[in-house]
Amino acid sequence: MKKTLLGLSALLTIGTASAQGTITITGAGASFPYPLYSKMFAEYKGANVNYQSVGSGSGQKQILERTVDFAGSDNPMTDAQLKDAPGKLLHIPTAIGAVVPAFNLPGVTKLNFDGPTLANIYLGKIKTWGDPAIKKLNPGVTIPPLPITVARRSDGSGTTFVFSDYLSKVSSEWKSKVGAGNSLQWPVGTGAKGNDGVAGVVKSTPGAIGYVELVYAKQNKLNFGAVKNRAGKFIVADNGPASKAAEGVVIPADTRVSLTNSANADAYPIASFTYVIFYQDQKYGSRTEAQGKALKNLLTYMVTTGQQYNEGLDYAKLPAGVASKAKNIINSMNYGGKKL
Template identity: 50%
Template sequence: MKKLLKLAVSALAVISMFVQPLKASSVELIGAGATFPYPLYSKMFDVYNKEHGIKINYSAIGSGGGIRQLMAKTVDFGGTDAFLTDKEIREMPGSAVHIPTCIGAVVFAFNVPGVSELNLTPDVIAGIFLGKIKKWSAPEIRKINQNVKMPDINIVVIHRSDGSGTTFIFSDYVSKISNEWKNSVGTGTSLKWPCGLGAKGNPGVAGLIKQIPGSIGYVELIYALSNKIPFACVQNKSGIFIKPSLLNTSIAANVELPDDMRVSITNTNEKNGYPICGFTWIIVYKEQNYDNRPFEKAKELVNLLWWITHQGQRYTEALHYASLPKEAVVKAERIIQSITYNGKPIIK
């Protein structure tokens, strides 16, 4: 018996000389930015770490913060729901590219006692967020919600207090349907709000809505669903009241896409499309050899981007995001293939 035990131990020792455990890469990728896609990114980055041994540390601080950190070169990538303007691109310390990762819907979540279904028209949306429609019992609201008993209570607008791509999508839409909003407030990640209370991030806005009766605010669809907050049907350009869903979010993206993927898809012309949708992007520097950045880190970043736009898309629908259309994937492939190290493509 002792002899057999010695033989077994010797055999294991020999095997261990040849079979080594799989080592995780020493590379860690750091990103920061949008809260809009954070639930999806959390899932994707966790799966990617388990499959490839690459740790991704992502801070959901808002799109504006992500862009600022990328400009400061303190992160490997920035997450944003607001594509960079031509002026912002010129201000970046290096040429930056946008890689689309998914499509999401911005919904109007509300907390109105006794109300679980709500219709909103473009005029009513503008009126509420401009502070001109002040009560839920206002005739403009009752006219489009005739089967609902609207309480005679004040409307409390909840908006973002931080630089936000979700705010960009929301304000891009409202600027298209209201000249008054366009001229007095405009489109941007940070706005001079005419009314309301501010909260940080999509989680903060959802949290305030849950706490305050009579409130309404805008959040990405998953934040309304996960917090069990009802959200409104919005009348689109075709006059149809649309309840946000994966299908009508995808339909809204049925537009001609530019090669750089900087595109707005709000206020869609599609008959059955939800009107307040947007792509979300990861932004990186096109030339990856900067600040003594090793090639291995650049290579792992590009590998991650390729995985997100391909294998990673299978995680979108379960978290209520729409996956990238085929045309967007093709555009993303070309953008990723344009990323270089010392002027040479990292992948071909």
């Protein structure tokens, strides 16, 4: 099957004939799972689904404002954000994805990185590819001494959160000076919108490095580095190593958890769940009970039948225990107190 990456700002509209008639479900947010959601929604037969890939930060804002039925986000909302919401918001993970350091170095296809080195590149402390820290991780590799062009997100981004969450765990300097978040005060870098925007900067700029979700690196034919995990192994991102990041992690009932820098010896260290966020009580504004049921049916599909599309698009499936927790969360949805 040929994979097609749709543009970041594109609006995915899938129309189907169904028992739900003309019900349309709207969502917005993360670009991280956009290739997967494009496929899921194209195959879904229960309703029309519109999903706008505008970044996790925007998705969270829109679900708080109740202008969409669901938000896509690569990081869970904080307790403070949830407290400010006009109703109880729920999270369910739909996949596990990997964030990779993609690079453009003429003549170089494979590189090793570790957390401190990536942090120092993004702190602006490592400025050229010929830096001793990079050479030490890559013995025998002839690396051109080009200046490093740092590419990063300009929009509120769950991919940024995942990457910066990882850096905060492996670099005390990064944690104290920059920290983790959807939007950051970047020390250096060229900003671009969406995973596809960052991928575009890397692809067009010799000497560039940028963090992107795995599928965007593959579809743009970008080289990406192996990253040293907590066990000291250099791991190349793939479905298996990404899935390993969730093994041994205690998943809370609400599923909000970080998977970065996993202790699993075979895990890729910059991995994360990607989430859908929605209201438990679907009776608000002018919403009908049928709309609430349509959303519940879609979400159930995403964590069950829809999982068949994850691996073919370079995402890991939900572990069985996590999928079970997600179904329990979905089943708690109601319409004005009435179970959907």
